[in-house]
Amino acid sequence: MTTMWGKMYDLRAPYNVRGGEITCLRVVRGFTRESWQKDTITDCPPRACSTCPRCPRPTLFRKCYDRGEFPMLLDQNSSGKLICWKVPPENLDYHHYLPLFFEGLREIEHPYAFFSRQGIHDLLVHGCDKVLPVVPHLIAPIREALNTRCPQILRVTLHALQQLVVSAPKVGEALVPYYRQMLPVLNIFRNKNLNLGDEIEYGQYKRENIGDLIQETLELLERYGGEDAFINIKYMIPTYESVVLN
Structure with a gap:
């Protein structure tokens, strides 16, 4: 927090300076009507996470194994x-x-x-x-x-x-x-693939x-x-x- 012209502001938030007055920018979603309004800034798009692991769903194999159906x-x-x-x-x-x-x-x-x-x-x-x-x-x-x-x-x-x-x-x-x-x-x-330089890739x-x-x-x-x-x-x-x- 910092004080300027008798007001308290958070330096971690985005600000806009107009004529000696500091106004806080409101974070909104992109490609919406709110993004055209004044004193707004569009949020970064979410990451695709195409390579992130996803939790596997419960399998029927486990149920059949627990019931002893496999010979x-x-x-x-x-x-x-x-x-x-x-x-x-x-x-x-x-x-x-x-x-x-x-x-x-x-x-x-x-x-x-x-x-x-x-x-x-x-x-x-x-x-x-x-x-x-x-x-x-x-x-x-x-x-x-x-x-x-x-x-x-x-x-x-x-x-x-x-x-x-x-x-x-x-x-x-x-x-x-x-x-x-x-x-x-x-x-x-x-x-x-892993780029290990001159090291050995045992995988x-x-x-x-x-x-x-x-x-x-x-x-x-x-x-x-x-x-x-x-x-x-x-x-x-x-x-x-x-x-x-x-």
Whole structure:
């Protein structure tokens, strides 16, 4: 607070000086009628926060796991943690279980995160021809996982998407119509790499660098997506360059 001409003013607020008199400027929203009034100043526009993490919604995978609906157990041995299936994965109903496991990609707590990721791996390895008919039901869980913008969830989702593309024939071609739902978030994080100068980026060795994972995923989508894959990727990510045509 300061005193000038017998009046008290706060120096932290914007002021206007007219003929030796100080008047306080009122902060208003931009592009409104109030912004044309005297002694007003427009407020700064809000930040887009396109890369800020967003809280994931509760998943159906957690509810099903808590109710014991999955035919699997946790097996701990000298080699580490593994899933012990009560029923062979190839005998399961993929239309029911595979979308549930993909919805579990948004989980970051143990044991839900471990069971969802390992379950996706086992089902895609043993799925063969059962994976292709379920692809349309996997788009919504993948899109919701990517829209969280959480780095940890983005990494596991990209790994799962890469394994999905190569899991069975024609799966990559079946994903082409859904590029508009999956690729916008990848376009935001495509150049999100750390500039460490002469230091070592250990995330590249562990395959945890989001920018590199997105580039690998786009290349797999182009290679396995058929002749229309590059055009659709280029439409959503204009800076992407083909690895097949070049």
